[in-house]
Amino acid sequence: MGCNPSSLRNQFKDPAIPISKSIHSASPVMSSYLVTGASRGLGAEFVRQLVLSPKSTIVYAAARNPHSSADLKEIKKIDKDGKLVFLTIDIDDEASITAAVKAVEQQSGGLDVLINCAGIASLQKIQDLTGEELLRLLKTNVVGTHLVTRALLSLIKKGSGKKIVNMCALFYCSWINTYSSSYTGSIGGSNALRCGGYATSKTALNAITVRWAKEHQDLAIFIVHPGWVKTDMGGSDAALEKDVSIKGMLEVIEKTGREGSGTSLGYDGSTLQW
Numbered sequence: 001m002g003c004n005p006s007s008l009r010n011q012f013k014d015p016a017i018p019i020s021k022s023i024h025s026a027s028p029v030m031s032s033y034l035v036t037g038a039s040r041g042l043g044a045e046f047v048r049q050l051v052l053s054p055k056s057t058i059v060y061a062a063a064r065n066p067h068s069s070a071d072l073k074e075i076k077k078i079d080k081d082g083k084l085v086f087l088t089i090d091i092d093d094e095a096s097i098t099a100a101v102k103a104v105e106q107q108s109g110g111l112d113v114l115i116n117c118a119g120i121a122s123l124q125k126i127q128d129l130t131g132e133e134l135l136r137l138l139k140t141n142v143v144g145t146h147l148v149t150r151a152l153l154s155l156i157k158k159g160s161g162k163k164i165v166n167m168c169a170l171f172y173c174s175w176i177n178t179y180s181s182s183y184t185g186s187i188g189g190s191n192a193l194r195c196g197g198y199a200t201s202k203t204a205l206n207a208i209t210v211r212w213a214k215e216h217q218d219l220a221i222f223i224v225h226p227g228w229v230k231t232d233m234g235g236s237d238a239a240l241e242k243d244v245s246i247k248g249m250l251e252v253i254e255k256t257g258r259e260g261s262g263t264s265l266g267y268d269g270s271t272l273q274w
C-alpha cells in the first residue's frame with residue numbers, strides 16, 4: 001500500500017463505532033475460553049469459575065508453569081466434565097505463544113473468548129523508574145498481551161463468541177496511605193504516585209486495545225477492570241475478594257457485545273474514564 005497522506009488518512013479514519021445506549025447486548029452462546037496468567041490470582045479464579053460454569057465447554061488455562069501451579073492443581077480436582085486444558089505460555093516468549101496456539105487449533109479449531117489476564121506491577125515513582133524497568137513493564141503488560149492477541153486472532157475469528165478482554169489497572173494506593181481510588185491506567189482519573197511505570201504500561205494497554213477494536217469491528221475487544229482485589233498483586237488490604245470480582249467480570253464479558261468494543265468497563269458493568 002502506498003504511504004501517501006490521503007491513503008494514510010483513509011486507513012486511519014475513525015470508523016465511528018456505534019455505541020448504543022447500553023453497551024450490553026444479547027451475546028451468543030460462548031463455550032471456549034483461554035485465560036492467560038492462570039497460575040494464580042485473578043487468572044486462576046477466572047479458570048475456576050469458568051470450569052464450574054455450564055456455559056463453558058473448554059477452558060484453556062495458560063501459564064508459564066501450569067503443572068506446578070497449586071491453584072490449577074486444585075481446580076483440576078473439581079473439573080468433573082474434563083473442560084480444563086493446561087497450556088504453557090510465557091507471554092514474554094513468542095515461541096511459547098506460537099506453540100500453544102497450534103495446540104488450541106488442533107484441539108478446538110477456534111476460540112470464543114480470550115481473557116488477557118497476565119500482568120506485572122511495580123511501585124516506583126516516575127522519577128525513580130529506570131529505562132530497564134519501564135521496558136520490563138511494557139514488554140509484559142503491552143507487548144506480551146498484544147502478541148497473544150495477534151497469535152490467536154484467526155482462531156477467535158473462527159469462534160462464535162469473538163471476544164478479546166484485556167485487564168486494565170486500577171490501584172488504590174494503600175501503601176502510600178492515600179486510599180484515593182486511582183485508575184492508574186486512566187490518564188484522566190489516575191492520582192497514583194508510586195506505580196508510575198505500571199500505570200504507564202496500562203495506559204498503553206488501554207490505547208492498543210482501542211486500536212484493536214477499531215481495526216476489527218467484527219469482534220468485541222474491550223478492557224475490563226477487576227476492582228482492587230486481594231491477590232499477590234493487590235495485597236491483603238484490597239477491597240474485594242477474587243470470587244466477587246471475577247463473578248462480576250464474567251457477567252460483564254458475557255453481556256458485552258460488539259457495541260461495547262473499544263470501551264473500558266468495571267467489574268460492576270460501569271463505564272470507566274480513559
Ligand SMILES: NC(=O)c1ccc[n+]([C@@H]2O[C@H](COP(=O)([O-])OP(=O)(O)OC[C@H]3O[C@@H](n4cnc5c(N)ncnc54)[C@H](OP(=O)(O)O)[C@@H]3O)[C@@H](O)[C@H]2O)c1
Nearest residue numbers: 037039040041042090091118119170228229231232233234
Ligand atoms: N489485583 C488487583 O487489584 C488488580 C487491579 C487491577 C488490575 N489488575 C490486573 O489483573 C491482572 C491479574 O492480576 P493479579 O492481581 O491476579 O496479579 P498476580 O496475583 O500478581 O498474578 C499475576 C499473574 O500473571 C502471570 N504472569 C506474569 N508475567 C507473566 C508472563 N510473562 N507470562 C505469563 N504469565 C505471566 C503470573 O504468573 P506466574 O505465577 O508465573 O508469575 C500470575 O499468574 C493483571 O494484569 C493486573 O494488572 C489487578
